[in-house]
Structure formats: C-alpha cells, structure tokens
Amino acid sequence: MNFFFWAFSLLNYLIVFGSLFYLLRIRPTPKMLAITLLCNIIIAISAIYLAPFQWVALILSVLLSGMFFYYITKKSIAFLHSIIILLLLIPVEYASLLLVKSFHLPLAIHVLLIITLFMFVLYLYKKLMDTMACLPLKIELLLILMATMTFIIFYITVFMDNLSLSLFHFSRLLLYLIFLFVMIIIVLQTVRKEAILEQKELTQQSFYEYTIQLEQMNREIRQVQHDYSNILLAIRGYIEQENMEGLKNYFEKVTSTTQSPSIHSLQQLENIQLPELKGLLSAKIVKAHHLSIQINVEVPNAIEYLFIESIDSVRLIGILFDNAIEASVQHPTPQIELAILTISANKQLLIIRNTTTQSYNDIAKIFEENYSTKKNNQGLGLYTVQQFVTQHRNIMLNTYVEGEWFVQEMLIERGGEDANRNI
Structure with missing residues (x-):
C-alpha cells in the first residue's frame, strides 16, 4: 500500500504540478516545491482513501x-490549465490501458506510455496557447467554463458509466476532446483578429498624429523661411x-524661438526608420513638451526594424511612454529619457526613465491587473505589458527605482517567431 501510494503520488505530481510549472514558465524554488508537494500529498490521500468518490480528488486537484x-x-488562466491537464490525462490513460490490454504489456510499460503520450499532448496544448500573448479575463472565464463542461462530460462518461475499454469508446473521448480544442482555437482566432484590428486602429491613430505633427512642422518651417530675410536684415x-x-x-532669442519642440523632437528621432513608431514617439514627445516635461532621446544607430511585431512595439512603447508622462508630470522637475540602443546584431535595448514623486514599496504590484496609482483605477497600468513579456521568451523587462527615477529596461532578442523584419 505504501509503495502504491508513493508511486501514485509521484506520478500525479509530475503530471499536474510539473505541467503547470512548464505551461506557466515558472522556475520552481524550494519553497514552491515544498508547498506543491504538500498539496499533492493531500490530493493523493483523497484519491486513495476516497476511491468511491473520485470526483473529490479531481476537484481538489483543480482547486489546490x-x-x-x-x-x-x-493569472486566472492557471485554473484553465489545471482543468485541461486532467482532461488530457483521461484519454491518455484510456489509450494507454487500451494498448496494454491489446498487446498484454507489463505495468511498467503502461506508466511509460502514460508519461510519453501525456508529454506529447501537453506540448501540443502549450504550442496552441502560445499563439496568444494575453487573453482578456472574460475570454479566460469562457474557456474555463468550456473546459469544465467537457470535464463533466468526461467524468460521467468514463467514471459513472464504467466505460469499457474499446476503440469505439476511445474514439468518443477523442472526439469530445477534439471538439473542445476546435472551439478553443475558434475563440483564440477571434480574439487574435480583434487584437489585430485594435492595434491597426492604434497604428492608424499614430499615423494620423504623425501627419498632424508634420503639417505643424511644415507651417513652422514656412514661417521661419518667411521671417528669414527680416532676421538677416536685423543682424x-x-x-x-x-x-x-x-x-x-x-x-x-532668434535660435530659441525658431527651434520649436516639434522640430527638435523630429531631429531626435531621425534614426528611427519605422514610420509608425516614429509617428507615435513624435506625438508623445510633443505632448510631453506641452506639459513642460523635459525630454531627452538617444537613438545613436539607425533602427530599421525591431525583433517584435509592429503592432506589439507600438502598443508596448505607447503604454510605457504614457505611464512615464503620467508619473513625471507630478514631479517638480519633470523629465523623461528615452533610449533605443542596438546592443548587437541580435539584441536591442529600450530604456524609458522618468522622474517620479511616487514611492514603490512593492514594485511588483504595479504589474497586477487593475492596479492603478490614480483615483478610481483610471491609470494605465502595466498588466498588459507584463502579460506580453511573460508570453515571449525573447523579451526581458527590468523595472526598478533609482533615486527619483523610475526605470523600465526592455531587452529584446532576435528569436524565431517573434523576430519580424517587416516592421
């Protein structure tokens, strides 16, 4: 009994908790391992000593x-992953038992089959979920509801109806699972299309603001040209x-009046060769100038492309810059420093620093969903940025406070599907 208990407990731990560490890309610490092992022992005990009530162990597994x-x-998606893991395990175990029964294989082969098949389907599931950087909460809840309903169907079909081992019954389970994942794919594709449309609107807005700034600059240049002869006569x-x-x-006096913030901002961004990014930053810089915020921009090398998609770069940098404006405008000497640096052929570094009067006792809180330093939660927040960074291995975000400066450093590495030269 002791051997069976510990063997079952170890297998359950590897499947449930090991999968969640893998899906959520978490490097376990000794404290995490200790807590998850304790949770796993509780689940294993309930599964063995409450065998007639198998649903108790399943519910405990999902909840704990x-x-x-x-x-x-x-991330509420952790609950979705917990349910999906159990959903994947049921047909995997059923298929393993079917193979063992059909070919009269030993118990060790049965366990090996479960682990091998489960690792394969888990990898496919992770590839599917990686297609979305960040899911809205309502979509996550919808997917959790869909997975829960499918799990109830699985439980009734397999455990309560005492489903016998046969290829026909296995096909039924497989069809249920395929139907669920087809629905998940449809939902994800819909969300993806909506996100692309939203980003296109944001990009178009940036182009519009950029065009307005260019028109303003042209008017200012024409005015300077008109006054040029008078200036020469005065000199x-x-x-x-x-x-x-x-x-x-x-x-x-003449040089200070002719060098307007708009023209100066364009000069600072001359090395950025991405029209949508240049348009966004130009509009943000001019906005900051109007708020009497001192801006310093450093782009020493030509930036022809970034290693992330255009819509994502506009969205992320826009959020970071807006937060910098919101924070620095409250400071007695508001300042923002922006740098886009090429570290190597495969690495780019984006730095946004701003002066701030806020104190950050727990800097991790600013990345929580719905967190805001403004009244009525009207702030921009950095939850979206953090979600995107978490889902992309080629991006590392380092956030810290240095004296009166709030600093965001984003290292972007060239990497597979996230690199895009057509930005």
Whole structure:
C-alpha cells in the first residue's frame, strides 16, 4: 500500500504540478516545491482513501493547483490549465490501458506510455496557447467554463458509466476532446483578429498624429523661411553698429524661438526608420513638451526594424511612454529619457526613465491587473505589458527605482517567431 501510494503520488505530481510549472514558465524554488508537494500529498490521500468518490480528488486537484499558481502568477488562466491537464490525462490513460490490454504489456510499460503520450499532448496544448500573448479575463472565464463542461462530460462518461475499454469508446473521448480544442482555437482566432484590428486602429491613430505633427512642422518651417530675410536684415543692423552684445542677445532669442519642440523632437528621432513608431514617439514627445516635461532621446544607430511585431512595439512603447508622462508630470522637475540602443546584431535595448514623486514599496504590484496609482483605477497600468513579456521568451523587462527615477529596461532578442523584419 505504501509503495502504491508513493508511486501514485509521484506520478500525479509530475503530471499536474510539473505541467503547470512548464505551461506557466515558472522556475520552481524550494519553497514552491515544498508547498506543491504538500498539496499533492493531500490530493493523493483523497484519491486513495476516497476511491468511491473520485470526483473529490479531481476537484481538489483543480482547486489546490489552480489557487497556488494563481497566487504566484496572478493569472486566472492557471485554473484553465489545471482543468485541461486532467482532461488530457483521461484519454491518455484510456489509450494507454487500451494498448496494454491489446498487446498484454507489463505495468511498467503502461506508466511509460502514460508519461510519453501525456508529454506529447501537453506540448501540443502549450504550442496552441502560445499563439496568444494575453487573453482578456472574460475570454479566460469562457474557456474555463468550456473546459469544465467537457470535464463533466468526461467524468460521467468514463467514471459513472464504467466505460469499457474499446476503440469505439476511445474514439468518443477523442472526439469530445477534439471538439473542445476546435472551439478553443475558434475563440483564440477571434480574439487574435480583434487584437489585430485594435492595434491597426492604434497604428492608424499614430499615423494620423504623425501627419498632424508634420503639417505643424511644415507651417513652422514656412514661417521661419518667411521671417528669414527680416532676421538677416536685423543682424546686418547690429553688425553695422558694431553692437556685439545686442547681436549676441538677438541671436540667442532668434535660435530659441525658431527651434520649436516639434522640430527638435523630429531631429531626435531621425534614426528611427519605422514610420509608425516614429509617428507615435513624435506625438508623445510633443505632448510631453506641452506639459513642460523635459525630454531627452538617444537613438545613436539607425533602427530599421525591431525583433517584435509592429503592432506589439507600438502598443508596448505607447503604454510605457504614457505611464512615464503620467508619473513625471507630478514631479517638480519633470523629465523623461528615452533610449533605443542596438546592443548587437541580435539584441536591442529600450530604456524609458522618468522622474517620479511616487514611492514603490512593492514594485511588483504595479504589474497586477487593475492596479492603478490614480483615483478610481483610471491609470494605465502595466498588466498588459507584463502579460506580453511573460508570453515571449525573447523579451526581458527590468523595472526598478533609482533615486527619483523610475526605470523600465526592455531587452529584446532576435528569436524565431517573434523576430519580424517587416516592421
């Protein structure tokens, strides 16, 4: 009994908790391992000593694993993964038993078959979920409901009806599972299309703002050209009178008035060769100038493309810059520093720093869903950014406070499906 208990407990731990660590890309710490092992022992005990009530162990598995991983990730999708893992396990175990029965295989082969088949279907499920960087909460709840209904059907079909081992019954289970995943794919594709449309609207808005800024710059340049002859005549008058002090004062006045924030912002962004990104940043910089925020931009090398998709780069940088404006405008000397650096052929670094008056005792809280430093939760928040970064291995975000400066450093590496030269 002891051997059976520990063998079952170990197998259950590897399947349930090991899969969740893998799906959520969490590197387990000793504390996490200790807590999950304790949860697993509770699940194993309930499964063995409450064998007639198998649903108790299943519910405990979903609740304990889901709540733990939700606690450490703040992602409700942990509950979806917990249910899907059990859903995948049922047909995998059924298929393994069918193979063992058909070919009279030993018990060790049965366990090996379960692990091998489960790892394969788990990998396919992860590839499917990786297609979406961030799912809205209502979509996650819908998928959890769909998975729960499918799981209830599986439970009634397999456990309550004492489903016999046959290829026909296995096909039924497989059809149920395929139907669920087809529905999940349809939902994900719908969400993806909506996200693309939303980003296209954002990009179009950036283009529009960029066009407005260009028109304003053209008007300012024409005005400078119109006044140019008068400026030269005035300079000539100072020279003829040999009034060097007056000429110096006049020259400083002329250069300060002709070099407007709009023209200056365009000069700072001349190395960015992505029209949508240049348009977004130009609009944000001019907005910051209007709020009397001092801006410093450093783009020493030509940026022809980023290693993330265009719509994602516009969205992420827009959120980071808007948050910088919101925070720095409250500071006595508001400042924002932006740098886009090419570290190597395969690495790019984006840095946004802003002065702030806020204190960040627990900086991790700013990445929580619905977190805001403004009244009535009207702030922008960084939850979306964090969700995107979590889902993309080629992006690393480092957030910290340095004196009066709030710093966001985003390292982007060239990597497979996330690299896009057509940005």
